[in-house]
Amino acid sequence: MSAPVAQFDEDARRVAGDTRQRAIVQTAMHKYEVVRDFRKPWFQDWNGARDQASRTKFEAINHLDRYLDQFASKLESRGTKVHWASTGKQAVEIILGILKEKNARTVIKSKAMTSEEIHLNDAMEKSGYTVVESDLGEFIVQLREEPPYHLVFPAMHLTRGQIQQTFEEKIGEKSSDSPEELTMVARRVLRQKYLDADVGITGANFGIAETGMISITENEGNARLTAALPKTMITLMGIEKILPRMEDLGLFLPVLAVMGTGQALTGYNTIYSGPRQAGEADGPDEYNVVLLDNSRTLLLADAEQRDSLHCIRCGACLNVCPIFRNVGGHSYGTVYGGPVGSVITPNLRGLQDWKHLSYASSLCGACTETCPVRIDLHHHLLQNRRNSVQEKPDFFMAQAFRMFAVVANSPGLWSMVTTMSRVGMKVRGWVNATFLDPARAWTKTRDLPPIAGQSFREWWKENR
Amino acid sequence: MKITLFVPCFVDLMFPKAAISAVKIFEKLGHKVVVPEGPACCGQPAFNTGYLEESRAIAEKVLVSLKGAEAVVIVSGSCGAMIKNFYPQLFEGTPLEADARELAPKCFEFSSFLVRKLGVTDLGATFPHKVTFHDGCHGLRELDNKLPPRQLLQKVRGLELIEMDAAETCCGFGGTFSTKFPAISTAMGEVKCESSFKTGAEYVVSCDSSCLMQIDGLARKKGMNLKTLHLAEVLAA
Amino acid sequence: MSERENIFSRIREALKMPAHRSGYHTEQGELPGGLPTLEERRKVLPIVSATEEGQIQMFARNAADLKAVFKVLPNASLLTAELKALAFAEGWKRVAGQRTEMVEKQISELGLPALFTEGGYDKAELEKCDVGITECDALVAQTGSVVVTSRTTGGRALSVLPPHHVVVARRDQLIPDLPAAYVLLQSRYANSFPSMISFVTGPSRTGDIERILVLGAHGPKKLTIYLIES
Numbered sequence: 026m027s028a029p030v031a032q033f034d035e036d037a038r039r040v041a042g043d044t045r046q047r048a049i050v051q052t053a054m055h056k057y058e059v060v061r062d063f064r065k066p067w068f069q070d071w072n073g074a075r076d077q078a079s080r081t082k083f084e085a086i087n088h089l090d091r092y093l094d095q096f097a098s099k100l101e102s103r104g105t106k107v108h109w110a111s112t113g114k115q116a117v118e119i120i121l122g123i124l125k126e127k128n129a130r131t132v133i134k135s136k137a138m139t140s141e142e143i144h145l146n147d148a149m150e151k152s153g154y155t156v157v158e159s160d161l162g163e164f165i166v167q168l169r170e171e172p173p174y175h176l177v178f179p180a181m182h183l184t185r186g187q188i189q190q191t192f193e194e195k196i197g198e199k200s201s202d203s204p205e206e207l208t209m210v211a212r213r214v215l216r217q218k219y220l221d222a223d224v225g226i227t228g229a230n231f232g233i234a235e236t237g238m239i240s241i242t243e244n245e246g247n248a249r250l251t252a253a254l255p256k257t258m259i260t261l262m263g264i265e266k267i268l269p270r271m272e273d274l275g276l277f278l279p280v281l282a283v284m285g286t287g288q289a290l291t292g293y294n295t296i297y298s299g300p301r302q303a304g305e306a307d308g309p310d311e312y313n314v315v316l317l318d319n320s321r322t323l324l325l326a327d328a329e330q331r332d333s334l335h336c337i338r339c340g341a342c343l344n345v346c347p348i349f350r351n352v353g354g355h356s357y358g359t360v361y362g363g364p365v366g367s368v369i370t371p372n373l374r375g376l377q378d379w380k381h382l383s384y385a386s387s388l389c390g391a392c393t394e395t396c397p398v399r400i401d402l403h404h405h406l407l408q409n410r411r412n413s414v415q416e417k418p419d420f421f422m423a424q425a426f427r428m429f430a431v432v433a434n435s436p437g438l439w440s441m442v443t444t445m446s447r448v449g450m451k452v453r454g455w456v457n458a459t460f461l462d463p464a465r466a467w468t469k470t471r472d473l474p475p476i477a478g479q480s481f482r483e484w485w486k487e488n489r
Numbered sequence: 490m491k492i493t494l495f496v497p498c499f500v501d502l503m504f505p506k507a508a509i510s511a512v513k514i515f516e517k518l519g520h521k522v523v524v525p526e527g528p529a530c531c532g533q534p535a536f537n538t539g540y541l542e543e544s545r546a547i548a549e550k551v552l553v554s555l556k557g558a559e560a561v562v563i564v565s566g567s568c569g570a571m572i573k574n575f576y577p578q579l580f581e582g583t584p585l586e587a588d589a590r591e592l593a594p595k596c597f598e599f600s601s602f603l604v605r606k607l608g609v610t611d612l613g614a615t616f617p618h619k620v621t622f623h624d625g626c627h628g629l630r631e632l633d634n635k636l637p638p639r640q641l642l643q644k645v646r647g648l649e650l651i652e653m654d655a656a657e658t659c660c661g662f663g664g665t666f667s668t669k670f671p672a673i674s675t676a677m678g679e680v681k682c683e684s685s686f687k688t689g690a691e692y693v694v695s696c697d698s699s700c701l702m703q704i705d706g707l708a709r710k711k712g713m714n715l716k717t718l719h720l721a722e723v724l725a726a
Numbered sequence: 727m728s729e730r731e732n733i734f735s736r737i738r739e740a741l742k743m744p745a746h747r748s749g750y751h752t753e754q755g756e757l758p759g760g761l762p763t764l765e766e767r768r769k770v771l772p773i774v775s776a777t778e779e780g781q782i783q784m785f786a787r788n789a790a791d792l793k794a795v796f797k798v799l800p801n802a803s804l805l806t807a808e809l810k811a812l813a814f815a816e817g818w819k820r821v822a823g824q825r826t827e828m829v830e831k832q833i834s835e836l837g838l839p840a841l842f843t844e845g846g847y848d849k850a851e852l853e854k855c856d857v858g859i860t861e862c863d864a865l866v867a868q869t870g871s872v873v874v875t876s877r878t879t880g881g882r883a884l885s886v887l888p889p890h891h892v893v894v895a896r897r898d899q900l901i902p903d904l905p906a907a908y909v910l911l912q913s914r915y916a917n918s919f920p921s922m923i924s925f926v927t928g929p930s931r932t933g934d935i936e937r938i939l940v941l942g943a944h945g946p947k948k949l950t951i952y953l954i955e956s
Contacts, residue, residue, distance in 0.1 A: 041676035051680070056937050067772055074770040077762040084761050087745055090737045097730075103919075109729040161943055162934035180934050188935055204935040208943055215944060219887075220849050236919060246886050246930040246945020252922065253882035254849055264733070269761060271912065275904035276767050278925075279869075289788075290869045292931055293886075293945065295924040302921045306824075306843035306881030312921075318733050326740035347659045351676035385670050387663025387677070388537065390630035399757075410539030418540070426535040426543035433498065433530040434550050443502060466668035470675040471706030474503050481496050481505035485524050489512075 029358055030381045036356035037385065046182065050350050053181045057344050060287025067289045068279070078280050079399040082335035085234075085267045089325065092234035092267045097316070099237020103299040105312045113143030113319045120145060120226070120259060121152055123313055127257050129154060129223040135241070135248035136160040137228025138176060138338060139261045139317055141360045145226075157218045159247035161211050168195040174354035176361070177285050177340035182353060215247070225251035225309065229262035230337070231277060235270040237298060239314065242281060244292040252297060258309035260297070263317050265325075265334040271296070277337065284341040284397045320373040330405050333368050335398040342392035342402060348385060357382065364392035368405040376413050383409035440482070447476045490520045490607075493558035495551075497568040498530040504698040507719035508564045511599055514612060514725055515562075527554025531563075533571040536579060537664050548579055552588050560606065561596045564721065566628025566697045567664070569598035574631050598628055600696050600720055604637035610644050616726045617647030621690035623681065623704065624657045625697035638696055638720055645723060655684035662703040678707040686715055693717045764905050774868050774902040781867035781902055782953070788870025792928030793941060794949040796870075801956050802828065805894065806835045808952065812857075812892070813838065822855035822888055824880025829859050829894065843880040849887075858888035858946070862895050863923075864910055865953065868903035871927040872951060873911075877920035885926065891946040897955050 040046055068074050085092055097107045110116035124132065132154050140146065146167070149156050158167040162179035166172065168191050173179030180188070189202040192210055200206045227248050231240040239260050241248045252258055268277060274294070282288040301308030324334055343349045343363030354362050359370045359382070367382035383406045392402040432438045450473075458468040467473055479487075492515050496508045512522050528550045535544035551572065555561050563569035573596040576589040603609050622642065628634040642650050661667065661677025668674075681704055685693045693715060695701050701717040708715040727735070747756045775781055782798065789796035799805055812818070813836055822841040823829040833840045841851055852858075860879040862872050872893050876882045885891050901907060911923060930945030941947050 037670065038672040041672040047676060053937055068770055069772060070770040073766075076757055077766060077770060080757050080759070081761055083745070083747070083757075084759070087741060090734055090741065093737070094734070109733055111729050111732055115729065159944065160934075161932050165934070178934065178937070181937070183935075185936055204938045205940050207935055208932060208940040212942065212944055216853065219944075220853060238919070244931050244933075245943035247943070249882065249886045249924065250944055253886065264737075272764065272767075272905065272908040273761070275771070275908055276762070279771065279904070286933065290871060290925070290927045292928055293924055293926060294871075295922060297922055298919045299921045302877070305876045305921060306846060306884070307849075308876055308882050308921055316733075318736070322733065322736035322740055325737060326743070328743040328745045331740075331745040347661070347677045347680070348673055351673055351680070384538075384666075385673065387626065387659050387661060387666045387674070389626035389659035389663070391626075391657070391659070394630055407537065407539075410537070411541055412539075414539035414541075422538065423540055423543055426538070426540050427546065429530070429534075430528075430532075430543060430546040433528045433547050436526055436529075439529050446502070464668075466671045467706070469671065470710060471678070471703065472709040473706060474702060476502050477505050479505065481501045481508045482524075482529070484505055484509055485512075489522075489524075 027378050029378050032358050033356060033381055033385065036358070037352040040353045040356055041351050046353060047351055049182060049184070050353055053178070054344050054350055057287060061283065064283050064287045064289060067283065074276060074280055075397050075399055077276055078397055079335065081268065081273050081276065082398050083332070085269050086265065086325070086331060086334050089264065089267060092269055093264055096232050096234040096237055096267060100299065100314055103237065105299045105314055108313060108315045110315055111318045113317070116143050116261065116315050116317050116319070117145055117148045119315055120261070121148065123257065123259060124149065124152070124154055124224060127223060129257070131155045131157065131218065131222045132224045132226055133157050133159055133218055133222035133251050133255060134225075135227045135243065135251040136163055137226065137261050138360060139228055139263050140226065141173065142319065143317070145261070157215070157222070159215055159218070159251055161208060161245060164211055164215065165191060172355065175340060175343060176338055182355070219250045219254050222255045224257045224259060225255035226259045226261065227251055229260050229266055230281065231268045231274065232262055232266045233271050233274070233296065234267055238271065238296040240274055240294065240296050242278065242291045242294050244286070246293055249293055249295055252295070252309070253307060256309055257311045257313070258300070259313045259315060261315045261317060263319070263321060265321050280397045281337055281339050284339040284395070324369060324372050327372065329408055330368070330372065332400050333365065333405060335400055336365050337398060339397060341395045341397065345391040345395045347387070347389060347391070364402045364406070365400070368402055368409065371409050371413070376409070377417055380409060380413040383413070443476070443480050443483070450476050491559045492520050492522050493555060493561045494522055494524050495531070495555065495561055495563045495568070495572065496524065496529070497563070497565045499702065500564055500698050501529055503702065504719060507698055507721045510719070510721035510725035511562070511564050514721065518607065518609065525554040527551055531568040531571045532579070533568060534664055536571065536575060541579060544579060545583070548576060549585055552576070552585055552592065555592055556588060558595060560602070561592070562599055562602045563596060564599050565699070566598050566625040566632060566634060567699060569596060570627035570631035572596050598632050598634055598696060600637040600641055601632060601634050604640050610640045612641070612644070612724045614724045614726050615646040616723050618692055619649045619651060619690045620692045620694050620723070621651050621653045621685050621688045622656060623660060623685070623693050623695040623700055625695055625700045626659050628696050629657060634696065641720065641724060642694070648723070651688040651690050653684040653688045655681060658684070660700045660703050662699050664699070667703060674703070675707065678703050682707050682711070682713060682715065686713055691716060694720055694723055696720050767905055768903070771903060771905070772868055778897070778900065781900055784867040785865055785870055785900065789951060792870050794870065794928050794951060796951045796953070798953045798955060802954050805832060805952055805954060809836060809892070812950070816856065816890065818856040820855045821857050821859060822852055822884055823859040824861065824884060826861055828861060832894070833859065843884045849883070852883060852887055855888045857890040857892055858884045859892045859894070860885050862893050862899060863914070864907055865895050865900045865951070866904060866907050866925070867900060869925075869927055871925040873907060874924050874926060875920035876922035882922050885924070886945045889942065889946055890948040890950065891926070893949070893951045895951060895953050897953060900953065
């Protein structure tokens with residue numbers, strides 16, 4: 026058993042059995058659903074908005090060469106340095122190179138899932154830089170040395186008491202456990218960091234090809250400060266974040282807000298087109314945009330699953346997924362969890378090592394139903410399963426299915442098996458739920474119904 | 490009308506009453522029901538696990554047994570979705586693709602068939618109990634089957650339908666998922682049972698016996714006062 | 727080959743295979759191709775009143791929901807009184823602003839030490855200010871947003887570092903909706919955009935702790951918007 030599978034099995038089993046932790050996640054997700062459903066009618070036509078979002082991303086991704094070229098050229102023409110990274114390692118090297126060149130000491134960061142993907146913080150810290158996460162949720166999990174729990178809500182698994190304790194233990198800040206006071210502690214602590222930081226690193230929600238701009242969505246204002254105060258700014262962006270035109274933001278910003286947090290629009294939606302310009306009062310002297318491939322082109326090449334690159338990282342699929350709700354965000358062991366993570370991770374990090382994420386689903390389809398850009402998520406999970414079998418079938422599994430086919434296809438054999446299984450079930454019943462029970466995976470927690478005294482086929486034969 | 494009934498494996502072996510009720514209902518309405526000699530399975534377990542060839546080994550025989558049918562009714566949302574929505578995919582690029590595509594529009598899940606094809610909602614049934622309905626995922630999302638079961642239940646005399654909060658949330662069965670990931674499956678089932686129980690209903694009704702097996706199995710193990718029944722059995726009452 | 731060339735060659739190779747059209751689960755079947763138009767977008771976004779009065783009301787409702795303060799004032803002299811009252815109530819000791827005629831005048835009336843951001847400033851000094859006063863590029867009725875830019879509203883930090891952001895807007899700056907905002911930005915800035923343009927929608931907020939709303943996470947805790955009619 027590969028390490029990722031073992032880790033997932035253990036963590037999933039533990040959290041699924043932990044009713045207290047499950048309750049925290051369920052409550053948070055329920056609150057999200059209430060707010061989201063309250064906000065959806067803000068759109069005149071929600072499904073129409075999804076259709077338009079889907080069409081826009083389809084156009085952007087299926088002409089990615091054209092739009093990415095336009096995007097980079099526009100940025101460069103107005104003074105931004107554009108860097109290209111085929112791998113996460115290259116992206117890290119590029120960023121470390123910039124930090125070295127600028128003699129940086131402190132880096133302030135706003136939320137960037139791509140930076141988690143390439144383990145950037147780790148690399149910067151090992152190279153001796155002080156790294157501060159400015160997003161409140163990220164700040165908290167950084168102090169606890171934990172990965173973020175959720176795409177949009179990094180600290181959703183924590184109670185106020187736990188956060189209070191973290192602040193006291195890790196930064197010596199004593200406060201009550203009121204969310205208001207705790208937030209003010211973070212605000213106070215981080216303000217000085219904004220002023221002191223040499224380099225600000227952000228992620229990007231969208232890249233606008235038409236005008237060469239980076240669009241950043243946030244509620245707290247920490248990204249705006251990260252982009253305003255330090256002398257050097259770096260934005261790390263996956264190449265799939267491209268939108269064709271500035272006006273597309275008029276659709277995507279509300280869609281992202283409603284599905285991400287149940288708001289009509291997030292607090293700050295900002296577009297950056299370069300470093301500080303002549304005549305501007307402030308802003309970074311230098312702006313670097315690092316464009317990251319890191320296997321996205323692999324997904325692009327899979328025409329069937331290419332639309333998984335349409336993802337706008339709203340987190341809605343995580344929120345509705347009954348698996349996510351019962352195993353929590355840390356069990357996945359990856360940066361991107363939930364349904365979209367279970368679709369893309371096997372493709373980005375190795376099908377055989379990570380296929381278990383695609384199997385750990387009942388294929389209920391709630392994710393596909395909710396996805397604002399209409400990604401065919403649960404069918405992609407099926408496709409991953411099929412692909413993993415085609416690549417490396419399990420001989421015994423295949424044999425088992427073949428034998429079942431032989432029995433199912435033959436009325437005579439089926440009838441025989443029906444009779445035999447009545448006896449078999451009785452015998453099994455004697456060792457029900459013990460280690461001898463072949464159906465233990467079921468019977469440990471659930472009763473198993475008996476084989477009916479008369480099967481349907483037997484009834485049909487007798488009565489019709 | 491000649492109605493061809495497809496009875497999935499677990500309905501045949503464990504919940505035959507659901508299919509028997511369906512037969513009686515159709516006959517009462519004056520239709521002829523035929524059950525062709527054919528496989529006792531739709532091939533979904535292999536398909537969902539990624540073993541397409543092995544799935545086809547069963548599915549092609551199903552196609553043969555259903556060829557030329559006027560209308561095919563499947564007493565299960567998940568098997569209905571398999572035959573109607575996934576057979577065309579399963580047989581894509583093979584000589585049987587045309588047959589699969591020809592069969593699809595003729596397939597209906599049981600409740601959907603009654604309401605949408607036969608235009609019937611009142612079957613003269615009486616079931617004076619408090620009932621809550623569980624939407625099986627395939628029926629709900631692959632076959633758009635939200636309304637028909639409820640339209641049918643509304644006409645049952647004495648029946649009080651109370652919707653649970655988590656009606657559309659997966660029960661955690663998911664076929665082999667239930668034994669491959671038993672801890673997660675159980676947790677999902679617990680959420681479903683709790684939500685059902687909160688309504689005060691005596692019965693959980695669904696169009697999917699497999700879902701009911703999960704809910705029932707959990708409720709019994711926990712000693713919860715909750716019974717399960719297939720929609721067809723309620724309508725035949 | 728440079729990394730840029732590597733990436734582009736992989737993209738082009740990948741796109742040789744056409745993808746299925748999106749829209750598997752749409753009610754109408756496959757979706758049409760091409761990018762949605764402005765008219766199409768207006769059909770899914772909320773309807774906005776065609777009248778100025780209606781738009782002011784919509785903006786006011788949104789501002790209230792967002793916990794921003796929104797006041798319509800008949801003229802600029804009333805603004806002075808408002809700001810004086812705020813200064814007193816909140817105990818302002820030092821104010822920051824941008825150097826436009828309007829803002830400079832109002833700040834001089836306040837008679838408090840002032841920092842103007844144009845031409846550069848000391849960040850630490852800005853951090854000590856109790857309020858940042860700016861004008862704006864537009865107010866968006868549909869969302870209750872204030873549009874600020876690094877060129878026209880005093881730089882990037884003025885509207886986000888001080889704990890209170892006060893916006894002075896003119897009635898003719900009120901526009902109906904998001905599509906109109908992007909049209910405005912394109913026509914106003916064409917090929918020479920400010921390096922930062924931000925849509926400010928309410929004061930700073932977070933729900934990161936137990937999903938409970940707290941205002942003033944890092945940006946301003948208070949947002950006050952004045953719409954001057956004449």
